[in-house]
Amino acid sequence: MYRIEFNDFFTSAFSVDCIIFGYSHGEIKALLIKRAMEPFENLWAIPGDLIYPDEDLEEAAERVLFELTGLKQIAMHQSQTFGKPNRHPQGRVITVSYFALIRIDDFEVKASSWAGDVQWVSLENMPALAFDHNHILSSTYEILKLKLQNEPVCFDLLPERFTLNEFQQLYEFAFDQAFDKANFRKKIKYIPLIAHDEKQQNVKHRPAKLFSFDKKTFEEATVNNSYTFKM
């Protein structure tokens, strides 16, 4: 049996891949960049970058998110780690994937220096992506769906003020399933929401009431109770 010296192991790099999910017009989308450099030049990819040698993983994910979108202080959720020896053509790169949930309409997307283009792409017509990014994206989406059922992350995707129907449509899209309106509202009765006096504008039907998630009350209640978001 051969023995490898400790330092010989230091021949690999880590990256973070940062899946940014957004929701708009009844669809969940992912923010992709068009690579302006080799390898996989001109292919669409999940925004990602190598981790600096003295940088924490989550910090790196937040940096990538900031560099790409200008967003700060977004909760990053660790997804999974992908490390097939040949997944990166230039060397051994193990990538830790994180995902963030944001409101698409809350900010303007700009292609940063090393990305040729940046675009929201619907999960339903995803092109072939660079590296193993199709795989990373689809398994991360599965993890998002798990989280949607157990934590109040849906409110990171919805606008700050939303109608109950928008709320329902998000779950209907994610789980590809229609829900009964009356029953859906009974189920969410336990989730603390703030009811505003404000209503929908410019709709040609009865305007819906707007709600916000009451995070503070939720967090106080979570200490002793457990919530579920299975719809």
Place this chain on the structure above:
Amino acid sequence: MYRIEFNDFFTSAFSVDCIIFGYSHGEIKALLIKRAMEPFENLWAIPGDLIYPDEDLEEAAERVLFELTGLKQIAMHQSQTFGKPNRHPQGRVITVSYFALIRIDDFEVKASSWAGDVQWVSLENMPALAFDHNHILSSTYEILKLKLQNEPVCFDLLPERFTLNEFQQLYEFAFDQAFDKANFRKKIKYIPLIAHDEKQQNVKHRPAKLFSFDKKTFEEATVNNSYTFKM
């Protein structure tokens, strides 16, 4: 802004940490080793090792498991990745944690060359471990509990033939909660079990019937149905 050359990133190493959960006498335990070398010499630790430069992550986890326990072909589940810059005193080491579930009584544990001792330790009186291993262990245990509620992994912990009471006790331990016997049995009615003619031996009460998990039927049924293991 400074620019880091691609090769300068290759100054880190990866390891896998392999949490081996076992169940015996009504308790979930983890297999720990006593480190026979620096750093953290003589402290208990989760078995782990650096990943070879051309080795896949899951392959590495399986190798570590085999080197330590002699076990082969155990399903490894990825847990999380831990990468605080200073978590390893000898350099930047990012570790990907995996966990396996085994039947404690199915095999003899032997300390391998680089481990001074090896022992099953109850989760309820865990000593201070090397590195950030207490943290890794407790977050991996949370992930195990999530899996216990959604996948039939409990049968990897139980003996091949088990009584319904043993089955129940496993969930009672994991979720620290008592269940009604009759109701528990109604809930698991949908899980395909093979009922054996064999019964418990040498018990001073009515001997319980032994069951096995009917994996084949379960997998056929899972194609269209979804199961839950919430008790």
Place this chain on the structure above:
DNA sequence: GCAAAAGTGTTTGGATTACACCCATGC
């Protein structure tokens, strides 16, 4: 008035709970 979606109430059947009771074994 009509279309469209908001918003709410009722009925029903199946699942969950709590609890009671009988059964088989060792001593």
Place this chain on the structure above:
DNA sequence: GCATGGGTGTAATCCAAACACTTTTGC
């Protein structure tokens, strides 16, 4: 016989699904 846990039935309750109905807005 009795202690111990194995094993099952039942009634009360809760919950979720299905569906119907009323309300409010624009045109």
